[in-house]
Amino acid sequence: MFLKRIIDSITPKAICIDTKENNREATYLFRFSALTSNIENLSAALGLINNRDSFTLKISLTESDQTLVLSENSEAEISDFLKKVELYCGQNDNLEGTITLKVTKEIEQGKCSVYSVSQISKHWSTGTILENLKKINSLAKQCYHLECYDIPSDFKTGLFIFSTPKNDLNRTTHPEHPDKQARIKARDKSCTFYQRDVFSFIPEDFHFDSDFYNSEIRNLFGKLQLAICLTYLCDSSRFNNNGNLELHLNGYKHISYILEDSHPTSACINDYFELYQWAYHQGNTSDKVGLCRNVLSIHIEEDNLLKLRPGCMGATTSNYAIYLKENLKQYIDIKNKINEQIQKSSEKASDLVKNIGTYLKGSIFSLYSFVFSVFLIKTLAKSTPTTDIPALPIISTSTYCIFLLFTTTSILVLCYATTEMNAEIRRFKENYASLKNRYNDLITDTDLSKILQNDSQQNMDIAYLKSARKRAIILWLASVTFIFIAISTIYFKEL
Known part of the structure; x- marks a missing residue:
């Protein structure tokens, strides 16, 4: 004391x-x-x-x-x-x-004194699991560094740092797990915890980095760690009016259980914590949590979640390996379908380029044909000289007006082709985004990104479309400008 x-x-x-x-x-x-x-x-x-x-x-x-x-x-x-x-x-x-x-x-700068660990442990441990969590949550919202006057060394969980007053830990940051918020969001997609807005805990918040010397706090944090683990694995969980945790697990069979002020074994706590860490570490969390439920339902004795037979983790990983093999064919089929869609998109990009080229080539050819026809007619007229008829200019005023009409039509064709090209590029992007969203529920974002090569093919197709559009417009402008200058020069010199 x-x-x-x-x-x-x-x-x-x-x-x-x-x-x-x-x-x-x-x-x-x-x-x-x-x-x-x-x-x-x-x-x-x-x-x-x-x-x-x-x-x-x-x-x-x-x-x-x-x-x-x-x-x-x-x-x-x-x-x-x-x-x-x-x-x-x-x-x-x-x-x-x-x-x-x-x-x-x-409480100053996240620090608070604890003069007797045994007494604070009695305060935290008194009451139901709900009351235990409320007391700890109330303190955790205000501080994270507990200066304890009767502990032999320093300890740490995801909520608190338990340190001796002699240690200078002024620069110590909050011990919160770096993936805490991500795991809470993943839990919300796979499980239903009705008090999620009141308690934003993860099991690491009650997991000591080393064996805590005070048995009462060690047992309390172990019990709370188990309770939080179960909210991350069971289908639904809630605290009832008595302050006990009601749990429902749907695997190969349905199990309902009420977690009261019990004393789970260390092996039971470690098994659930290991399952939780495996399920929420990498991969598709929803699939892995579902697999955990199936394995748990056949490893639990007497529908008591605290009576867990050994070997649960090994059975889970083995079943997951089989699950991956069974889904490999489906994964490959999805991958081939996506690659096929990407190939079709690339072919569509080529067709778009051909279409705008056809539009612009047609407009330039119409101008060329008109000019060629005029010169051909004038040449044939000169080959049969008639003394009574005076020589006519190569480009008459009426001919020049028709030429201007053809030029204006070609400009309108250019505007239409450019507008169509821009609309098709926008539609091309939207179709690609729709393709990605279509497969979000089937494969993870990471796998989808790998299959699509981080959108490299899409970016190349967009760049190709824009480059082809630019080249076609430049070629059209150069051709039409050259013909316009040539015809205008001939016309004005003969006036």
Whole structure:
């Protein structure tokens, strides 16, 4: 009892009546039959209390209604307090009474004091599993670093760091598991836990990095670790009105079980924790959790989730290997279908390029044909000279107007072809996104990304379409501009 040294500094004869500690305060009640008044001893003993915490030391005499109270660790206050103690000692030959020490714990920068691990463990362990979780959750929301005054070394879980006050852990970050939120989301997809908004725990929050020295806290955290594991493996779970955890597991058979204030074995806790870690580590969590349920349902005796036959983990991994082999053909078929769709998309990209090329080639050819026809007609007309008819210009005004009409039509064709090409590119992207969403429920995002090679083929097709569109437009503009300049030059020189 760490703070008993404060009591011993006042009275040489003290009998403990009651001791208790919770998340916010520690209280010690002693009966005494003699008092001492050494200012140095009391001052040194009060120095054991953490500076961020406050205290109240109260002496009550049996034969008197008055009490002596000390609440500040200053030399003047301690001296005044001890003078009153000496006065009482001089006025009363038979000194009997009680001493109450109450320490109010404050939380600063995520730190909180624990003066007695055994007492805080009694506080946490009292009541149902629901009450246990509420007490721990209340503290975990405010701090994560517990400075314990009676532990031999440092320990850590996903919620707390239990350290000795001598260790300087000011720079220690929160011990939360890096995948905590991801595992909670995965659990919500595979299981139904009705109090998920109240308790956002994962089993690692109650798993010690080494064997904790206090058996009561070790047993409590083991029980809570098991309870949280079950919420990650069973189909549905909820705390009932009695504070017990109701569990429903649907495997090869349906099992309903109520987890009360029981004492599971270490082997049982380790088996469930191992199953949980395997199910939520990698791969398709929903499939792996479903497989765990099937194996658990035939390894549980008497429909009691705490009576788990050995070999459950080995059976689960073996069944998973068979499951993968049975689904390999389906996986290959899906992969081939996706590759086939990608190949069709690439062929469609080639067709789009051919279509815009056909549009633009047709418009350029129409201009070329018109110009060629004009020159051919003029050439034939000159080959049969007639003296009575004056020579006509190669490009007349009416011919030039028709040429402008053809040029305008070609520009409209270019606009239409470009608009169609842009619309087809957008549709091409949308179809690809729809293809990816279509297979999300069948294979994981990682596998889909590998099959699609991180969208490399899609990106290449899009780049090809844009490049082909650019080349076609440039070629069309160059051709039409050349023909327009040539015809316009001939026309204006003959005016």
